[in-house]
Amino acid sequence: MKDSGRSAARMGSQVLQLMQNTGHAMFMLLEAIYFTRYVFSKRSRGETLVQLYITGIKSLAVITVVAMFTGMILALQTGLELRRYGQEVYIGSAVAVSMIREMGPFMTGLIIAASVGSAIAAQIGTMTVSEEIAALEVMSINPNRFLVMPRLVALVVMMPILTVYTNILGIFGGGVVGATQLGVSMQAYMDNATQFATNKDLYVGLLKAAIFGAVIATVACHQGFMTTEGAVGVGKATRRSVIISFLVILVLGYMITRMFYI
Amino acid sequence: MIRFENVTKKLGGKTVLNDISFEVGEGETFVIVGLSGAGKSVTLKHMIRLMVPNSGNVVIDGETINGLSRAALREVRTKFGVLFQSSALLQWMSVIDNIALPLREHTRMGEEEILQKVDEKLRMLNLGDAGDKFPADLSGGMQKRVGLARAIIMNPKIVLYDEPTSGLDPVTSRRIDDLIVGMRKELGITSVVVTHDLHSALAIGSRIMMLHKGHIVENATPEEFIRSKDETVQSFLEAQYITKKGKWEKVGHE
Ligand SMILES: Nc1ncnc2c1ncn2[C@@H]1O[C@H](COP(=O)(O)OP(=O)(O)OP(=O)(O)O)[C@@H](O)[C@H]1O
Ligand SMILES: [Mg+2]
DSSP states (O other), rough: HHHHHHHHHHHHHHHHHHHHHHEEEEHHHHHHHGGGGGGTSHHHHHHHHHHHHHHHEEEEEEEEHHHHHHHHEEEEHHHHHHHHTGGGHHHHHHHHHHHHIIIIIHHHHHHIIIIIIHHHHHHHHHHTTTTTHHHHHHOOHHHHHIIIIHHHHHHHHHHHHHHHHHHHHHHHHHHHHHHHHHHHHHHHHHHHHHHOHHHHHHEEEEEEHHHHHHHHHHHHHHHHHOSHHHHHHHHHHHHHHHHHHHHHHHHHHHHHHHHHHO | EEEEEEEEEEETTEEEEEEEEEOOOTTOEEEEEEETTHHHHHHHHHHHOEEEEEOOEEEEETTEOOOOHHHHHHHHHEEEEEETTTOOOOTTTHHHHHHHHHHHHOOOOOOHHHHHHHHHHHHTOOTTTTTTSOGSSSOOHHHHHHHHHHTTTTSSSSSEESSTTTTOOHHHHHHHHHHHHHHHHHOOOOOEOOOSOOHHHHHHHHEEEETTTEEEEEEEEEHHTTTTOHHHHHHHHHHHTTTTOOOOOOOSOO
């Protein structure tokens, strides 16, 4: 009895903690959005360019491989199934639609969360435990403008661009599998793909990508700021930022699809 | 100038500051000593509202800063320059960019003027050729001096030093002590210095305050401090080979 009371209290305080953290993160995000009006100012544009570069370039190699294989797997999976009905040619639309709508933003989001997001959490976490954030505050330099805003802008801008890249490579990868394994010519594959994928699919996919970018930036920066207990804490913050980003991307991805297609 | 009124601060279930009151006057070189974990850094952090007391007030220039709005807090903070215990330099910026940061953020100075100001500080702190290096490539002592240059680049009225000389060689330590003294003499700057080095505390301090287990066990002039009856103070003095009749050179407040 006493025990269950205590664990209920603990759970209560954990829920409270979670809500408080979410509140902090939201406040940080809103303030960073407000500060985007300074993105072209002399003080901020340098850092924004650096972040754009880091976000765009850092994971290109991984994204290339993952995108190709995602398309290839999709083509192979659906192709084998469709072949039973003699409809192999439809892998074009199957791959294109699921890449553009779901897999493109999703895969890109996971990779960027694991690479760029974790690096942001580690960097800001290190800054927090070595008093650099405190130093910024004392100098009246708002960390949400100085650090969060450029990262937010970089991720929101680069995620859709990288997603388009992922989509193109994925669709191409699917086409290669179609041509070599399923006897669907590249021409027929592309015709089928462009016939069924709609502009709406593209817009929804890109919207998702941009939102995922904001999620990754918010979670990573927030976890960085919350870091305590030195180098160990930085490791924890990095890991938490990746896990939380993954979860939020999954849930939001589902909800956005639901919102636009049901 | 800085006044603590019955400040109590609990951190992680522990009372780090227990009902502390003291005052730092204008032009003072106020030294805070105490064992590791005594709450010295926590005390400094309260002065610039990086921490807020659980109860009690921190008053800066007659203004209670506990509940200040952001804009007012900003105003208060411009009075301060802070040298953090860990130097707190931004790792991805060169020494020059680190020192120039407050100027670039808060003034409309042209690049030429900024670089000239930075250069002035670099020479003052004997960092002549370190300008293009990055913090990670500097020794601990050099990082401290860069941190100090950044702290004073906006000409603050009050400078807080958290262990400015720990880990430095005696000659460099002495130079930093001289600098603290010089800034008071030439610019009238008020200093609060946290240090473990009692010799330096006695030499430069106008007052020395010792913290122990959340309490102030002594707050006195250097002359009174070494004659303190308090046991913790005495053992602290003895640990650094300073006796009641000990002699030392005074450079700050003769
Ligand atoms: N953010 C914090 N959260 C929890 N506890 C803290 C925090 N900051 C400081 N403390 C605790 O407060 C106490 C005093 O810390 P403080 O950093 O002021 O010590 P100090 O006197 O500066 O010691 P040192 O000479 O080692 O720097 C320590 O026990 C420390 O563990
Ligand atoms: Mg300390």
